[in-house]
Amino acid sequence: MNVLIYLIPIALLLGLLGLVAFIWSIKSGQYDDLDGAAHRILIEEDDDESDTDQ
């Protein structure tokens, strides 16, 4: 059972990382346009770099 001393904190830490990532994704507006995101994968997008090439 002693192994729990390591495993539980590791599990919590991993979960916490996920939560931080989730909070970051909300704050950066990734949930603001869910319908648009579904359509955007169909766009053959030029990268921003190639935009400046033109």
Add this chain to the structure above:
Amino acid sequence: MERQTISNSAPVHSEVEDLGYAGLVSLNDDGGLEISVLVSGVHCAGCINKIESSLKRLDNIKNVRLNFSTSRLSIVWEGDLALVNDYVSIIENLGYGIKPYDPDTARLELDTQERFLLLCLGVAGFAMGNLMLLSVGLWTTSAEIMGTATRDFMHWISAVIALPTIMFSGRPFFRSALKAISSGHTNMDVPISIALILAGGMSVLETINHGEHVYFDSAVMLMFFLLIGRYLDFRARKNARSTATDLLGAISGFANVIDGKKISRVLIRDLQEGMIVRVAMGEKITVDGVVMDGKSEVDTSLVTGETMPREVLAGDDVFAGTINLSAPITVKVSKAADDSLLADIVRLMEKAGQGQAKYVRLADRAAKLYTPIVHIFAVAAFIGWFFVGGLDWQAALLISITVLIITCPCALGLAVPVVQVLASGRLMRSGVLIKSGDALERLASIDVVLLDKTGTLTLGTPIICGDYEADSLRKGASLAAHSMHPLSKALVKSYIESHNETLLDVSNVNEVAGQGVEGVIDGSNARLGSRAWCGDEDFPQSDKLELWLNIEGQAPVSFHFIDALRVDAFDTVNAFKADGVEPIMLSGDRMEVAKSISKECGIEIFYAEKTPTQKFEILEGIKAKGSKVLMVGDGLNDAPVLAGADVSIAPGSAIDMAQNAADIVFMGDKLAPIHEVYKVAKLTQRLVKQNFAIAIIYNMVAVPLALSGLVTPLIAAIAMSGSSLIVIANSFRLRIK
């Protein structure tokens, strides 16, 4: 964000017009210029790409982002302020419509609320996942094997995760419960909050006393499921609301200001006291002011609640939010726009909210029955076990809490929102927009459908037929240009397409609602309108639509039009009949025309030659008999009936006013979506009721178990997630059918 002050001090009007959209530009945090506009006509990935890439390749552009859900385009650039007008015209040249959009605080507030709910949901989800990891260990291993010390350790870890989560993610429930209690009411959130707090507190006590059962996982799970329902419900309401506010926002963009001979477009925000504004017919009056010139009728229903239009003459006051019905007027602004317009939007929103408040939603009715029963059971459990059962107060309280947790309606909280989200998603794909949250619920119970003729059963874009004298055609078109009536529009359109001459000036224009337009052309009085008003009563009737031009001293001339039926009008009417809904046709048109159209559609009951007021009286008559009425209509004259019916649908081609008044808007040239919505509404209602039944059956099994003290945290978790999953699975049947 600070607005740049461009046209603050006594604007020169020609300059204001040149500025156009520049007045809406704001300075963003990085020093760039930013504007948000509403783009219409965006419906696929290609549109997003076309709009964004056409701007992105320009030099000054920093960022372009089109929000597909809200049709909002935000452009960020550096350099000249006036560039914005170039950007706007680039997009307009691509074939998309652009309207100014001013993010009002109410909208921003909604966005913040949505993010807050999502954050609460995410935190609850994270906590639930981690608690379950621990709980599975606790459930599968007995204390003899793992030892009390290990069990207590795991309980403490659970407490460390669960308590902050309850405090953080429970806030939506606590706030709403506090609000209800402080106003002397009770709502669904009261038992939820009590259950969360008691379960958390009791579990901490149990942990301290080395107890066996803790309910941290149940409490967080309960919260997680309820937050899902809350979030979906909020999104549905927000979408409904933003559709309505977009319409309002679009209308309240610019005003036509008269300065000497010139008319210039000025942002309503920049209007100042003393400016003179021209309001076209059918347009919303956007300022509080005094009528300078013109005689018209004003629909004040949105502001005062009166359905009868009010007649206004020069010198009368008009208010923001009312609609100019019969003739163009000029209005002198008496209050700075900042005060009246914002107040207007708030008033309209509140008015819309009040209208819906009259109907009590099924979920709310269920909650009203449910809440006291839950409380009674919980109290009864405590009293029973403490006084009669002989348990100590902790054990009795624990049973009482399990009753609260297990009866708390995860399934009930999900029953309505899940079905509604799926339903509106399905309808959205077939081009139907649900504007009010409970529209589907009201639609499911209708037994009469009132159909307007022009624009609803027919396409609403009549075509002129036959040959006419050029002079009367020109005069007719000149008068018609002052009316929003479809026949008038067709007359103007056909004239402009076939003739090069410009239209004549018409003075003293006056539109008589339901009759026609009158005015003075070349010094002689002229009327354009219905046969009864200005036509030749003895002229032989034809089955074509007609518009009469009557110029003083000349014989009346009639123009003929044909208005094609929508291709599936007959099938749609029949489908309603097959479902036991009685179709009735309302028309302001002549008996002959109405009769032939109704026969073609297979409608037995029809009313012809009805004025807007008479149409409304017919509706009142039908409602008085106890029928639930669906109104489908598109015109100025249908608006009162649309607003007064139990539920209403307007085609996307309808005038703004009708779209504002309707609960549902459908796109396209076919009528079939009306029946499709009805079918989906029926199905939605059936699924919601099934979901309620599932929730009730679950409670009938779970409550006796909880009351008898047999429920362990494991059983509570299985019962809650099980019932929620069944409800969600049942709701998804909407997709299959």
